């Protein structure tokens with residue numbers, strides 16, 4: 001019998017089969033193989049012993065949150081309280097795209113910014129739309145329903161950005177815990193703690209613990225470059241140009257010409273350095 005893991009609490013996996021939810025444990029052999037089932041996995045189970053027997057090979061797997069077979073990531077981006085962070089936005093875009101997941105930016109708390117601020121923000125966000133990344137507002141969630149039909153969807157973004165609030169709006173029966181930002185920040189912990197897939201209509205949604213710091217674990221420079229889609233439009237003298245200190249770099253020229261958003265380039269360099277630091281740690 002096959003099903004999808006929708007929830008995990010230590011070795012207790014909730015497996016959603018076509019007819020029922022069965023709580024299973026993973027067999028010891030997975031541990032020995034250095035492989036453990038995660039939320040989002042499609043698994044073969046033994047319904048009598050209530051054990052997971054086999055993990056069907058994955059399309060992808062995210063590390064934080066730990067979820068497999070993800071189609072779309074909603075990058076929930078609050079404009080105020082917490083303030084928008086382009087570094088976090090670009091980092092999430094990079095991580096999501098390097099895992100072959102389609103990113104959709106969902107803006108929240110538009111009601112907390114002034115008209116003038118909103119105008120400037122929208123201009124910046126247009127840049128992302130030109131990269132073919134969808135940007136939608138949390139007041140227009142009906143647009144999401146169509147886009148996310150039959151998809152496994154993760155929500156990600158800072159604590160207090162409004163992820164659980166979005167899920168609650170999409171499904172009035174969920175009643176996920178949400179916390180005013182001041183309270184959440186004072187406690188220094190995320191309101192949402194374990195990973196779980198919620199079936200909402202025809203989509204599987206993950207309400208994840210929000211996170212603010214992420215590393216680009218094991219990403220190569222080549223992968224990083226690929227996730228900055230706009231860079232491919234410019235030609236550099238060296239084919240393996242890292243767009244850092246090289247001569248005749250088309251990307252740096254485009255930056256000087258105002259064709260590349262400065263924060264995008266800054267974040268790219270920041271991530272590049274992180275990757276170099278990670279790999280030097282590896283060889284120490």
Ligand SMILES: Nc1nc2c(ncn2[C@@H]2O[C@H](COP(=O)(O)OP(=O)(O)OP(=O)(O)O)[C@@H](O)[C@H]2O)c(=O)[nH]1
Nearest residue numbers: 109159160161162163164165178179180191192210
């Ligand atoms: N003004 C305003 N408040 C919002 C909006 N969206 C969410 N909030 C509020 O922001 C606070 C945090 O929302 P949550 O949904 O708990 O945030 P979260 O992203 O799930 O946070 P974690 O679970 O801690 O990662 C709550 O008080 C929400 O009511 C919005 O569009 N405007």
Ligand SMILES: [Mg+2]
Nearest residue numbers: 163164191192
């Ligand atoms: Mg939450």
Ligand SMILES: [Zn+2]
Nearest residue numbers: 236241243249
């Ligand atoms: Zn270059």
